[in-house]
Amino acid sequence: MPILSLHNVSKSFGALTVAERVSFDLRAGEALGVIGPNGAGKSSLFNLIAGNLRPDSGRIVLDGRDVTAAPPMQRCLAGIGRSFQIPQPFGHLSVYENLLVAARFGGALSADAAPRHCMDILRRTGLAAQAERIAGSLSLLQRKRLELARAMATEPRVILLDEIAGGLTEGECGELVATIRQIHAEGTAIIWIEHVLHALTSVVERLMVLNFGRVLVIGAPDEVMASPEVGEIYLGVAA
Numbered sequence: 092m093p094i095l096s097l098h099n100v101s102k103s104f105g106a107l108t109v110a111e112r113v114s115f116d117l118r119a120g121e122a123l124g125v126i127g128p129n130g131a132g133k134s135s136l137f138n139l140i141a142g143n144l145r146p147d148s149g150r151i152v153l154d155g156r157d158v159t160a161a162p163p164m165q166r167c168l169a170g171i172g173r174s175f176q177i178p179q180p181f182g183h184l185s186v187y188e189n190l191l192v193a194a195r196f197g198g199a200l201s202a203d204a205a206p207r208h209c210m211d212i213l214r215r216t217g218l219a220a221q222a223e224r225i226a227g228s229l230s231l232l233q234r235k236r237l238e239l240a241r242a243m244a245t246e247p248r249v250i251l252l253d254e255i256a257g258g259l260t261e262g263e264c265g266e267l268v269a270t271i272r273q274i275h276a277e278g279t280a281i282i283w284i285e286h287v288l289h290a291l292t293s294v295v296e297r298l299m300v301l302n303f304g305r306v307l308v309i310g311a312p313d314e315v316m317a318s319p320e321v322g323e324i325y326l327g328v329a330a
């Protein structure tokens with residue numbers, strides 16, 4: 092059984108369609124990459140999955156349970172974790188405190204269980220040495236790590252990563268990718284929107300291309316990148 096399924100999910104803002112009958116399954120533990128031109132509907136897709144946008148039609152099923160009408164908080168508790176394109180930590184709290192908030196409120200961990208869980212996430216996301224640092228004082232790479240860690244602290248079954256590699260140097264990007272690969276290897280399913288293609292394709296098993304809110308193609312990354320439709324929208328020429 093897939094961990095997450097979208098069935099004909101559609102959403103429009105007036106005349107602008109950001110999702111048009113989007114359907115796909117995410118297998119438990121799978122990593123799926125999402126690419127597409129600016130405005131294709133990638134972030135809107137995350138908002139639909141996380142519950143920040145309500146679809147006009149269609150169904151979203153998490154682990155066999157229909158969550159289409161569930162608000163974001165309930166979806167988070169049900170196992171959908173999310174990182175944002177622009178990191179959104181509590182800047183005046185420490186790194187550890189940020190994780191504690193996520194674990195207690197986003198993951199409903201008990202006061203007894205949360206501290207140990209947060210220490211584990213700090214270690215797994217490469218932030219152990221920064222635990223006491225105020226989040227607002229972190230470097231960009233560390234803020235990206237914190238964004239990942241906050242999502243992981245909610246104990247997600249599926250984690251949504253929105254352009255987490257953007258703005259990093261090549262070396263920093265490699266470090267973050269290694270962490271994401273490890274998290275994936277430990278069993279968390281991932282949907283990752285990313286413009287840094289080589290980072291994305293070094294992790295994901297499948298790639299989905301969105302264009303004008305539609306799924307243009309979904310499949311193995313090398314086959315998707317070699318497909319004429321993708322060449323057409325990225326290079327503006329028919330292959």
Ligand SMILES: Nc1ncnc2c1ncn2[C@@H]1O[C@H](COP(=O)(O)OP(=O)(O)OP(=O)(O)O)[C@@H](O)[C@H]1O
Nearest residue numbers: 104107108109127128129130131132133134135136
């Ligand atoms: N709440 C909203 N109301 C009206 N229009 C919206 C809303 N949210 C998004 N849009 C529009 O929907 C379109 C798709 O936006 P979305 O952010 O999903 O695209 P994207 O593929 O993530 O783009 P990018 O790569 O630039 O981040 C854009 O034209 C955007 O301006």
